[in-house]
Amino acid sequence: MKKNKFSFFALILVLVLALAACSSDGDSEGSNSDEKKELQIAYNAQPPTLDPLITTAVATRDVMRNVYESLLTLNKNFEITPLLAESYEQSEDGKTITFKLRKDIKFHNGDVMTADDVVASMTRWAETTSLGKTSFADATFSKVDEETVILEMKEPQFTVLHMLADPGQAAVIAPKSTIESATAEGLTEFIGTGPYKLVEWKADQYVHLAKFDDYQAIDEPASGLGGKKEAFIDDIYFQFVTDASTRLAGIQSGEYDIANAISFDNAEQLASNSDVKNSIDHNGFNGVVFNKKAGLFDNVVARQAVNAALNEEAILTAAFTSPDFYELEHGLMIKEQTEWYSEAGKDQYNQNDPEKAKELLKEAGYNGEEIVILSTRDYEDHYNAAVVVQQQLExxxxxxxxxxxxxxxxxxxxxxxxxxxxxxxxxPTEPIPNKYVFLASSNEWPGWTNDPIIDDLLNKINTAASQEEAKQYFDALQEEFYEYLPMIKFGNKTTITTLRSNVEGMDFLQGIILWNVDKK
Amino acid sequence: MKGYILKRLLSLIPVLLVVAVVVFLLMHITPGDPAAVILGPEASPEEVAELREELGLNKPPIEQFISWFGNVLQGDFGTSIFMKQPVSQAFFEHLGPTLSLAIMAQVLAIVVAIPLGVLAAKFRGSILDQTFMGISLLGISVPSFLLGLFLILLIGVELKWLPVAGYKPIDAGLVNHIKYLILPAIALGSMQAALIARMTRSSMLDVLNANYIKTARSKGVKETIIVIKHTLRNAFIPILTIIGQTFGTLVAGAAVVETVFNIPGIGQLIINSVERRDFAVIQGSVMLIAVSYVLINLVIDLLYGVIDPRVRLGRK
Incomplete structure (x- = not known):
């Protein structure tokens, strides 16, 4: 027994020495970039599922956009551009759309994409997603020949192409066989046509994607989610790193090549570091949503009182630290969306007028009852904004x-x-106004907007004959939005993605875009 | 001995029942809905309701509890709502990293702490003793996440000696495996090291004053042999107790360290599952941890007998 103890210590000593020796020579392993290019991404959230039709979570969207593609998508100006469709044509009456499919597009399992796959995929999309269920309930997708699919609707919808191109819960094309084997909880096999294929999803750790060798790029310049896609990287790992300080340390040390959702407080520190660079990208907007069903704010005057009181600049500064990372902007559609951008309602935005607010509050019959603001610390920008809103209302x-x-x-x-x-x-910034969940009463979305005027205008946009007409209705809609106030927009926000200085070609549109990224 | 082990194992059943009731109640008092998390922030209430129905979350709680606990007794801990795999499988997949980390931390702690404790006891009152005990006080006081962040900044970001975060399984190479575990193991093991060092010192001091040590000295036995052979072994029982107890806290403390270093262990599994309200995983994991606590304590009790024959005799 006594001898055993000595040998036990000796064994441990040897082990420790061996480890120390090994760990010092391990550093040279990182520089073998000639062989296979690997991209390590520190991503802040876990996807709840990999089926983009099931969830609206952004983690699923960002990871799976590399794997799946849709018939249409959006370019950098949020305009429609064909992806798996070679061309599309809308009939005179607007009720049918004919899609010519690109030829010889291969799925990751080697099969060629056919009209049957497209019909099955589009039908599932229409039956599964909220957008599909609300706008395509009466529509049918059917096969004309191997390379043609036709969409027939009972009523023409002006926004139909935008909905089909929407990158959130995108109408992705998967092989018919995987769609048939899907359960109510989603797909069980993840086979798409994208430039990267899924290798493995290790829950709580990473998603491993690998270059798809048979990918056929479109021969047009890359723009937003459309155009030419090239896979320069062999292996992409989305490492799920939920702790912000760990993402920060990892991008500084070179453990990761890309880290997303970097804290705004660290932006300056990283900007002064020549090993890394920050990509600051428009990322939609934050705001407060009123409970319009019960309590004080079922009264529109009370909502107007809050809107009169808020100083959006103070709120945005608390949440995003500096104007580099936010933009005072009243519009629901951003300036890049030139077809939609509207000045309507601007005078109602960022009023910062406490006197007017007090008067409106009196008019609304406020009697000192307690108002509850619901927020979370999981998103610091939400929390910091909530604190300032609280102060301003007090x-x-x-x-x-x-x-x-x-x-x-x-x-x-x-x-x-x-x-x-x-x-x-x-x-997120949506491609069409109708997609904002807080507008239509039929969505029954938390906050419960219920404004016949908004509903009517949404309907008119949806059935408009031209963009000009739709734009007119949208002007009226935004005016009414600032009158009825289903929610109050603080202003546009950004997100910081930090890259090692040798990583090039990353783009951003509703989330990071990794095709065309290369590591020098 | 066999009867003793059997008795201890049987005592697991009431423990499990209590744990099950408490965990289940806590889970169902806590607000939050896994269906809403799966479907994402823009899902409609209608879709959430449909998924709840599908996941069986609309059944009365008592019905859910009975069917769940019945399955647990048969060894079926349910299926994860998110990972779509059996809870026990998910648990054991995440157990590897936690065990690796805990063992590494424990080994580091023992290797550092016992020699320090022995030296401190041997040279009691000297500057050496005071320095060691000062350091160990620091080890007890500094929380592991703070030490972890400090190590990440210094060793990982500034000096770039070791990776800052992540985990590589053993099949990615032992060297790689250990390289990723060194910093978290130090962060996690420092408090254990401090406790063990202090316990070793005081326990050694008790024995060093015993008569049989004086006898050995007067016989002219070499001092190193007295310290290691005669004193350390006799002082080892309380040290082993501390090691056993701290191994349990290692697994618990790993939750914090795993988050800081992004290690996919049990701690992270439970934290992630709480965040997304994966009831089955939380309940199952807590049950399995309860079982392992009881088993670890049993092993420690049996080890007493191995080191001290008097304990063994006493049980017969």
């Missing part, structure tokens, strides 16, 4: 309580009309 004499929970609880609480008066959340 300064006009309201009694305000912050209810702070984790994100999962917020998601549940905000669906309960008795649990809150206001919640803070973020939205």
């Amino acid at each position: 300064s006009i004499g309201m009694k305000v309580k912050l209810d702070i929970y984790d994100w999962a609880t917020v998601l549940q609480k905000r669906a309960d009309e008795t649990a809150y008066d206001i919640f803070v959340t973020g939205f």
Whole structure:
């Protein structure tokens, strides 16, 4: 026994020495870039599923856009551009759209994409996603010949192409066989046509994508989510690193090549580091959504009081630290969306007028009751904004309580009309106004917007004959938005993605775009 | 001995029942809905309701509990809502990293702490003793996440000696495996090292004053042999107790360290599952951890007998 103890210590000593020796020569392993190019991404959130039709989570969207493609997509100006469709044609009456498919497009399993795959995929999309269910319930997709698919609708929809091109819950094309084997909880096999194929999803750790050798790029310059896609990287690893400080340390040390959702507080520190560079990209907007079903804010005047009180600049500064990372902007559609951008309602935005707010509050019959703002610390920008909103509302004499929970609880609480008066959340910039969930009453989305004028205008946009006509209705819609105030937009926000200085070619449109990225 | 082990194993059943009830109640009092998390922030309430129905979350809680606990007793801990795999499979997949980390931290702690404790006891009151004990006080006081962040900044970001975060399984090479674990193991093991060092010192001091040590000295036995052969072995029981107890806290403390270093272990599994309200995984993992606590304590109790024959005799 005594001898055993000596040998035990000796063994450990030897082990430790061996380890020390090994760990020092391990550093040279990183520089074998000639062989296979590998991209390590520190990504801030886990996808709840890899089926983009099931969830609206951005993690799924960002990872799977490398794997799946849709018939149409958006270029950098949010304009429609064909992807798996070679061309498309809308009939005179607007009720049918004919898609000519690109030829010899291969799935990751080697099969050639056919009209049957497209019909099965589009039908599943129309039956599964909220967009599909609300706008394509009466529509049918059918095969004309091997390379032609036709979409027939009962009524013409002006926004139909935009909906089909939408990158959130995109109408992706998968082999018919994988669609047939899908369960109610989603696909079980993830086979697409994209420049990268799925190798492995290790839950809680990473998603491993590999270059798809048979990918056929479109011969047009890359723009947004369309145009030429090239896979220069052999292996992409989305490492799920939920801790912000770990992403920061990892991008500084070179453990990762790309790290997303970097804290705004660290931007300056990283900007002064020549090993890395920051990519600052438009990422939608944040705002407060009113509970319009119960409590004080079922009264439109009370909502207008809050809108009059808010100083958006102070809120945005608290959330995003500097004007480099936010933009004071009233419009629901951003300036790049030239077909839509509207000045309507601008005078109602960022009023910062406490006197007017107090008067409106009195008019609304506010009697000092406590207002609950629902927010989370899981997103610091939400929380910081909520704190400033609370202060600003207190300064006009309201009694305000912050209810702070984790994100999962917020998601549940905000669906309960008795649990809150206001919640803070973020939205992506949508390609068409109709896609904003907080507009149509039929969405029944938390906050419960119920404005016949908005509903009517949405309908008119949807059935407009031309972009000019649609734009007119949208002007009116944005005017009404600032009158009715289903929510208050703070302003446009950005997100910081930090890259090692040798990583080039990353783009961003509703999330990072990794094809055409190369590592020098 | 066999009867003793059997008795200890049988005592697991009431423990499990209590744990099961508590965990289940906590889970169902906590707000948050896995269906809403899966479907994402822009899903409609209607879709959430449909998925809840499908996942069986609309059944009465008592019904859910009975069917779940019944399955647990048969060894079926349910299926993860998110990972679509059995909870026990998910648990054991995540157990590897945690065990690697805990063992590495424990080995580091023992290797550092016992010699320090022995030296401190041998040279009691000297500057050496005071320095070691000062360091160990620091080790107890500094929280592991703070030490972890400090190590990441210094060793990972500034000096670039070791990777800052992540995990490589053993099949990616032992060297790689260990390289990624060194910093988290130091962060996690420092408190254990401090506790073990202090316990070693005080336990050694007790024995060093015993009469049989004086006898050995008067017989002219070499001092190193007295310290290691005669004193350390006799002082080892309380040290082993501390090691056993701290191994449990290692697994618990790993949750924090795993988050800081992004290691896909049990701690991270549970934290992620709480964030997304994966009830089956939380309940199953807590049950399995309860089982392993009881088993670790049993092993430690049996080890007493190995080191000290008097304990063994006493049980017969």
